[in-house]
């Protein structure tokens with residue numbers, strides 16, 4: 001198993017808490033760049049068999065706690081409700097395949113999506129890339145949308161035990177022990193790839209040996225740091241909204 005034991009205290013105890021996590025997680029994801037009303041964030045509830053997912057029709061930045069749908073993983077028709085994203089199966093099939101996963105994000109952020117359209121790989125160049133010490137998966141069946149249970153299961157298979165899987169010529173799926181870890185994966189993969197592009201423009205790449213990567217990972221990425229990161233992302237959202245408000249009032 002690649003992920004740590006789920007941080008039980010961070011899995012939502014009720015639908016209200018789950019909706020708040022999805023809303024904030026979606027808004028944080030929007031800071032990586034919006035893609036119309038596409039991209040979706042979900043979290044698993046502490047009970048294990050319920051998830052909460054963003055509804056379609058609004059952008060990630062617009063998601064509030066009322067824009068979240070609860071789905072029972074034990075109900076085969078759970079996704080057949082109004083407002084469900086076409087590719088919600090990505091979420092349900094990963095939750096079924098990975099009981100330790102507490103949050104799933106599918107989106108099309110620029111750097112990860114660019115990588116998905118190449119045969120290049122993520123290089124271990126900085127501490128950011130170390131989060132992916134087990135590599136990132138690649139779903140290469142086709143560039144189509146993921147809309148059937150079989151396709152969802154194939155994505156879950158391509159993800160394996162890792163934290164992210166690139167969908168060929170399409171985008172990426174991030175998972176985590178909880179919403180904090182899934183967001184960290186998204187922000188950190190984008191940052192790793194940006195640095196990889198810059199590094200390649202500066203000179204010959206000098207990757208960290210894998211043995212050293214494995215040693216850095218447990219020190220650099222500890223569960224106890226994650227709440228501090230989450231709190232900072234939430235403060236950033238507040239600062240962003242404040243600056244927007246100031247601009248609108250000028």
Ligand SMILES: [Zn+2]
Nearest residue numbers: 087106170171
């Ligand atoms: Zn997609």
